[in-house]
Amino acid sequence: MTAREWVEVAALRDLARRGRTLVTVGDEQIGLFMIDGTVYALRDVCVHKQRSLTKGTILRGRVICPGHQWAFDPATGRADGQDRCQPTYEVRVEDGAVFVDPRPRTLAAEENR
Numbered sequence: 300m301t302a303r304e305w306v307e308v309a310a311l312r313d314l315a316r317r318g319r320t321l322v323t324v325g326d327e328q329i330g331l332f333m334i335d336g337t338v339y340a341l342r343d344v345c346v347h348k349q350r351s352l353t354k355g356t357i358l359r360g361r362v363i364c365p366g367h368q369w370a371f372d373p374a375t376g377r378a379d380g381q382d383r384c385q386p387t388y389e390v391r392v393e394d395g396a397v398f399v400d401p402r403p404r405t406l407a408a409e410e411n412r
């Protein structure tokens with residue numbers, strides 16, 4: 300069993316103001332999104348054709364990729380009407396700071412078994 304690895308990546312106030320931000324932790328490029336007051340973290344590079352999700356838009360609670368407008372559920376990474384899934388990360392907010400576990404959720408879940 301491996302403990303979570305929390306890495307501080309952003310100030311909550313900055314994320315709230317901008318709505319999204321791109322951070323790099325090790326080899327992972329992670330897009331942070333503030334949607335309806337909740338912080339989500341998805342891999343920034345789209346599973347479809349590698350466009351940057353943080354350059355997309357947020358619409359009706361979905362992250363819309365600028366490449367071909369796939370609409371991702373930020374909580375699960377599932378794309379509406381597609382069979383591909385964007386990797387997501389665990390997020391923790393504490394004392395005005397945003398932390399992520401930079402291991403994609405599925406990988407972290409397997410390691411925690």
Ligand code: FES
Pocket residue numbers: 345346347348349350364365366367368369
């Ligand atoms: S590159 Fe993201 S939907 Fe095509």
